[in-house]
Amino acid sequence: MDMEIVFPGGKKVDALYKGFTIKTDQAPYAGGEGSAPACFDLFLASIGTCAGMYVLSFCQKRNIAPEGLKLILKTEKDRQKRMISRIEIEIELPREFPEKYREAVIRSAKLCVVTKHMYDPPKIDVHTTIRKSS
Numbered sequence: 001m002d003m004e005i006v007f008p009g010g011k012k013v014d015a016l017y018k019g020f021t022i023k024t025d026q027a028p029y030a031g032g033e034g035s036a037p038a039c040f041d042l043f044l045a046s047i048g049t050c051a052g053m054y055v056l057s058f059c060q061k062r063n064i065a066p067e068g069l070k071l072i073l074k075t076e077k078d079r080q081k082r083m084i085s086r087i088e089i090e091i092e093l094p095r096e097f098p099e100k101y102r103e104a105v106i107r108s109a110k111l112c113v114v115t116k117h118m119y120d121p122p123k124i125d126v127h128t129t130i131r132k133s134s
Contacts, residue, residue: 001018003016004016010031010032010033011026011031011033012025012033012035022042023037024036024037024039024041024042025037025038044075044084046114047114047118048071048073050114051089051110051115054108054109054111054112055071055105055108055109056069058104059105064097064098064101069092069093069094071090071109072089073088073090074089074090
Protein backbone atom coordinates (compact mmCIF):
# COMPACT_ATOMS: atom_id res chain seq x y z
CA MET A 1 0.00 0.00 0.00
CA ASP A 2 1.32 3.41 -0.94
CA MET A 3 1.73 6.24 1.55
CA GLU A 4 0.94 9.73 0.31
CA ILE A 5 2.82 12.72 1.72
CA VAL A 6 1.00 16.08 1.57
CA PHE A 7 1.79 19.67 2.56
CA PRO A 8 -1.13 21.31 4.42
CA GLY A 9 0.68 24.62 5.02
CA GLY A 10 3.54 26.21 6.88
CA LYS A 11 6.14 23.62 7.90
CA LYS A 12 3.52 20.90 8.24
CA VAL A 13 4.03 17.65 6.34
CA ASP A 14 1.40 14.93 6.73
CA ALA A 15 1.37 11.28 5.73
CA LEU A 16 -1.86 9.70 4.53
CA TYR A 17 -1.74 5.96 5.14
CA LYS A 18 -4.33 3.22 5.68
CA GLY A 19 -7.05 5.79 6.34
CA PHE A 20 -5.00 7.71 8.92
CA THR A 21 -3.47 11.17 8.72
CA ILE A 22 -0.13 11.22 10.50
CA LYS A 23 0.62 14.87 11.18
CA THR A 24 4.03 16.46 11.61
CA ASP A 25 5.18 20.03 12.15
CA GLN A 26 8.44 21.70 13.00
CA ALA A 27 9.16 23.45 16.28
CA PRO A 28 8.77 27.25 16.35
CA TYR A 29 12.56 27.72 16.38
CA ALA A 30 12.64 25.82 13.04
CA GLY A 31 9.87 27.93 11.49
CA GLY A 32 6.92 25.73 12.39
CA GLU A 33 4.07 26.10 14.83
CA GLY A 34 4.94 23.12 17.03
CA SER A 35 1.40 21.79 16.47
CA ALA A 36 2.50 18.17 15.98
CA PRO A 37 5.60 16.05 16.50
CA ALA A 38 8.54 16.68 14.18
CA CYS A 39 9.35 13.98 11.64
CA PHE A 40 12.33 12.72 13.63
CA ASP A 41 10.20 12.50 16.77
CA LEU A 42 7.97 10.03 14.93
CA PHE A 43 11.04 8.01 13.96
CA LEU A 44 12.04 7.68 17.61
CA ALA A 45 8.43 7.00 18.64
CA SER A 46 8.21 4.20 16.08
CA ILE A 47 11.20 2.48 17.72
CA GLY A 48 9.75 2.85 21.22
CA THR A 49 6.18 1.90 20.36
CA CYS A 50 7.31 -1.10 18.32
CA ALA A 51 9.47 -2.41 21.17
CA GLY A 52 6.57 -1.62 23.50
CA MET A 53 4.17 -3.69 21.41
CA TYR A 54 6.46 -6.72 21.69
CA VAL A 55 6.81 -6.22 25.46
CA LEU A 56 3.04 -5.83 25.81
CA SER A 57 2.40 -8.99 23.77
CA PHE A 58 4.94 -10.87 25.89
CA CYS A 59 3.10 -9.86 29.05
CA GLN A 60 -0.36 -10.54 27.65
CA LYS A 61 0.62 -14.08 26.59
CA ARG A 62 1.67 -14.76 30.19
CA ASN A 63 -1.28 -12.97 31.83
CA ILE A 64 1.03 -10.34 33.32
CA ALA A 65 -0.86 -7.08 33.85
CA PRO A 66 0.80 -4.14 32.06
CA GLU A 67 -0.04 -1.66 34.85
CA GLY A 68 3.15 -0.03 36.11
CA LEU A 69 5.11 -1.20 33.07
CA LYS A 70 6.68 1.36 30.73
CA LEU A 71 9.53 1.84 28.30
CA ILE A 72 11.81 4.87 28.36
CA LEU A 73 13.89 5.79 25.33
CA LYS A 74 17.15 7.58 26.06
CA THR A 75 19.30 8.98 23.28
CA GLU A 76 22.89 10.11 22.95
CA LYS A 77 23.94 12.44 20.19
CA ASP A 78 27.20 12.55 18.24
CA ARG A 79 27.87 16.29 18.26
CA GLN A 80 30.19 16.17 15.23
CA LYS A 81 27.77 14.25 13.03
CA ARG A 82 24.76 15.97 14.61
CA MET A 83 23.00 12.61 14.69
CA ILE A 84 21.80 10.18 17.32
CA SER A 85 24.64 7.75 18.03
CA ARG A 86 22.96 5.57 20.65
CA ILE A 87 19.44 4.69 21.69
CA GLU A 88 18.84 2.95 25.01
CA ILE A 89 15.48 1.37 25.78
CA GLU A 90 14.89 1.03 29.51
CA ILE A 91 12.03 -1.30 30.43
CA GLU A 92 10.68 -0.17 33.79
CA LEU A 93 9.04 -3.15 35.46
CA PRO A 94 6.51 -3.06 38.29
CA ARG A 95 7.68 -4.58 41.59
CA GLU A 96 5.48 -7.63 41.12
CA PHE A 97 6.92 -8.51 37.68
CA PRO A 98 8.11 -12.15 37.79
CA GLU A 99 11.90 -12.30 38.14
CA LYS A 100 12.07 -15.37 35.88
CA TYR A 101 10.88 -13.25 32.90
CA ARG A 102 13.29 -10.30 33.20
CA GLU A 103 15.73 -11.48 30.51
CA ALA A 104 12.93 -12.79 28.31
CA VAL A 105 11.13 -9.45 28.28
CA ILE A 106 14.37 -7.81 27.09
CA ARG A 107 14.60 -10.39 24.28
CA SER A 108 10.99 -9.66 23.35
CA ALA A 109 11.72 -5.91 23.01
CA LYS A 110 14.63 -6.76 20.70
CA LEU A 111 12.20 -8.44 18.29
CA CYS A 112 10.98 -5.00 17.15
CA VAL A 113 10.77 -4.97 13.35
CA VAL A 114 11.50 -1.23 13.20
CA THR A 115 14.85 -1.82 14.90
CA LYS A 116 15.54 -4.84 12.68
CA HIS A 117 15.09 -2.61 9.63
CA MET A 118 17.77 -0.31 10.99
CA TYR A 119 20.24 -3.21 11.18
CA ASP A 120 19.44 -4.18 7.59
CA PRO A 121 18.09 -0.97 6.04
CA PRO A 122 16.08 -0.97 2.83
CA LYS A 123 17.42 0.79 -0.22
CA ILE A 124 15.67 4.14 -0.65
CA ASP A 125 15.25 5.43 -4.18
CA VAL A 126 13.97 8.96 -4.83
CA HIS A 127 12.78 10.12 -8.23
CA THR A 128 10.33 12.57 -9.78
CA THR A 129 7.23 12.20 -11.93
CA ILE A 130 5.01 14.75 -13.58
CA ARG A 131 1.38 14.84 -12.46
CA LYS A 132 -0.98 13.73 -15.18
CA SER A 133 -3.58 16.37 -15.98
CA SER A 134 -7.00 15.59 -14.57
